[in-house]
Amino acid sequence: MYKTALFPGSFDPFTIGHESIVNRALPLFDKIIIAIGYNTTKDGYFPLDKRLEWIKTVFGEEKKVEVTSFKGLTVDFCREKGAGYILRGLRTSADFEYERAVAQMNRVMLPDIESVFMLTLPDHTHITSTIVREIIRLGGDADAFLPENLRNKIKVI
Amino acid sequence: MYKTALFPGSFDPFTIGHESIVNRALPLFDKIIIAIGYNTTKDGYFPLDKRLEWIKTVFGEEKKVEVTSFKGLTVDFCREKGAGYILRGLRTSADFEYERAVAQMNRVMLPDIESVFMLTLPDHTHITSTIVREIIRLGGDADAFLPENLRNKIKVI
């Protein structure tokens, strides 16, 4: 059976932690769709098209990775894409509580969907898009927290 | 002694989890006042009058339940209403930390007040108003997370 996983997020920006989760999950699935959920009322800090472009830069050659965006519910997009799995990275126990609530709600709305979790590496545990964004916004150098291909590319706006 | 409990919240919207807490706490008190705390500077997503109306629909016949709203501090409203207890539902350990801080602050301001906690049912543990609201806003069907009387009634606005 063809196994597709959705890796949803706002990726504002995509970090070295996200990259590692996708790379380590790739052998487990036939396809991973990295999908930026967005809505018209609440923008991210970086523009949607930039965020998509950056992720494409990271996984340029990788055939099993698709990069896209969606409006609406994650479960509806899974249905549309035929994705049977939602992939998520877990950093801390605070993450876990939130991820559990979302996963259980998703399961009620789409019982076929299964959420699969992998751990961030120890060196990535402290890296959140929120803090990385704040560093960039304050003029700091966040390259250590970004995928290699994106270093020197993501700047304060 | 007449025992009145305040069940404060923003109830934006009132979920099946809230309904269950009130129903299971009813035998313990002579009266439960479900009270929407609001302030003029920070609106909720659903209008205050709608939120009140929905809760009244849920407990229509129940004499021991009063539904109302208040401005200002919860402890001041307890004093005004003669409520000796604050009733709260606990879902997760993240909830707990926040609820504990609020309860201890309330106790310093009004030493007579006692916070009483009940657990959400396992099937309701993942249900938060925030996620339910998000589902409705994104056009999803949130009926599974709403009290029976409110299904088909709460729509995106």
Add this chain to the structure above:
Amino acid sequence: MYKTALFPGSFDPFTIGHESIVNRALPLFDKIIIAIGYNTTKDGYFPLDKRLEWIKTVFGEEKKVEVTSFKGLTVDFCREKGAGYILRGLRTSADFEYERAVAQMNRVMLPDIESVFMLTLPDHTHITSTIVREIIRLGGDADAFLPENLRNKIKVI
């Protein structure tokens, strides 16, 4: 309706934190049964009869409090005693996770039972029987953590 709550524990020993929970819960119930669950294979540190005697000393005059012990499941003892509520104190989020698991298991075995939680006071949050016992065992003075009536009474054995 007559409202009986069971306050189960090993109370090895009964601390100032336990005392406070019972005293603050008393107005909410018609009777509180403080019940030491024990089994023949795993003894406590202090002998069962001493632990019972100490709790009786604390609540000597209080008609609404009964002090006893039981073997077997807590829910079976609730049924035997006609207790509709299980009273528990919550100290920390670590407590909470464990208490939630136990409460949900109890509810599956006895759906009528309702677990009711109250918070320990800020000054009692750090007091656990385990640490108090360890202090006594190491020859320290644990009086600050014991009910007033028990000070100078509980010694290393």
Add this chain to the structure above:
Amino acid sequence: MYKTALFPGSFDPFTIGHESIVNRALPLFDKIIIAIGYNTTKDGYFPLDKRLEWIKTVFGEEKKVEVTSFKGLTVDFCREKGAGYILRGLRTSADFEYERAVAQMNRVMLPDIESVFMLTLPDHTHITSTIVREIIRLGGDADAFLPENLRNKIKVI
């Protein structure tokens, strides 16, 4: 690539929560090895051969499931069996902290190994082998927490 996952535990006893994790993870792997780690100095409550027999009863017909036991380190057994994944169920945030520590230690010792986590269902979140064992030991009826095939089979010893 052939994907084998190890599902290690003491399964003392195997619960309905464990069963659900395995069943939901099966489509993701070519084989799942349910493996009871044991050592000669610390016995479980139920005998090892009984625990193995019970799990075999649960998955009798399922070709993709192997049931076995091992001494020594989990990573060494993974190497021996050619398992590239360790499968674990997550119940609560307390679980999570412990699972994370173990997974990170395993990764240091065997960098190829990837730990994959799935969530217990909401109705299973409170079910731990420890509490189930305690219920059985105290003479209670734990059938609601056991796989259907094991009901009436696991008794106090």
Add this chain to the structure above:
Amino acid sequence: MYKTALFPGSFDPFTIGHESIVNRALPLFDKIIIAIGYNTTKDGYFPLDKRLEWIKTVFGEEKKVEVTSFKGLTVDFCREKGAGYILRGLRTSADFEYERAVAQMNRVMLPDIESVFMLTLPDHTHITSTIVREIIRLGGDADAFLPENLRNKIKVI
């Protein structure tokens, strides 16, 4: 070696909990710089100059305390000030997860910096600037949560 610690925060407002952390940390350092991090896009509730003035009022005579504000990254300000330590108070485990992420990010950006944590007193564990601010905003009396020198001074704006 001269030991300088930075105590960064928004202190909106400075509470009795913050005051206690600084006073208890003073013997450990030669100088503590209490520094309000601010940025032009996100204002606090109380004006920056008021917040600075209030903290100066609290530590008026204390030679080892400097009160100031900064824009940009905390680590850059540490470098500028020659501070080798970042001092933080820990209240709850929720605090801890966030503080750990920030501290680890800081260490990557400035490896020489060491974060040092002290616990809030039990009576201060529930006091957060957020809740204190909310009390003041709703017209309540927050004096019990403020340093003695600031009582009657901080009012709703």
Add this chain to the structure above:
Amino acid sequence: MYKTALFPGSFDPFTIGHESIVNRALPLFDKIIIAIGYNTTKDGYFPLDKRLEWIKTVFGEEKKVEVTSFKGLTVDFCREKGAGYILRGLRTSADFEYERAVAQMNRVMLPDIESVFMLTLPDHTHITSTIVREIIRLGGDADAFLPENLRNKIKVI
């Protein structure tokens, strides 16, 4: 003022995580006493004299470090040694809850004592003596989790 910190633990065995905490805390204190608390009824896995010897090997040349053992309460040993600080490493939020309880109890018994916490490095967050001990006991290679001077020295017993 001469600043002495006690770093108490069972250190069964002393890990690379412990070593890092001591080294990073050294500049903050005039002396750090690494002290193994033991009691006659509950032995550790490794013999006390071995554990002491190993720690001495790690800090051989360091004049500011003293390695010793003690019976009884930590606060009594602080008093005896004139230590005004208890130094502790924090790994996870589970750690934190326990450490907070112990620290608050210590403060009640010896108000002058101040507990100071430092974070384990990200790469050490998952390292606990319990898991390291288990690895050694099961015949695994735990050298990656031990101070450099102790590699090849700590074996299963």
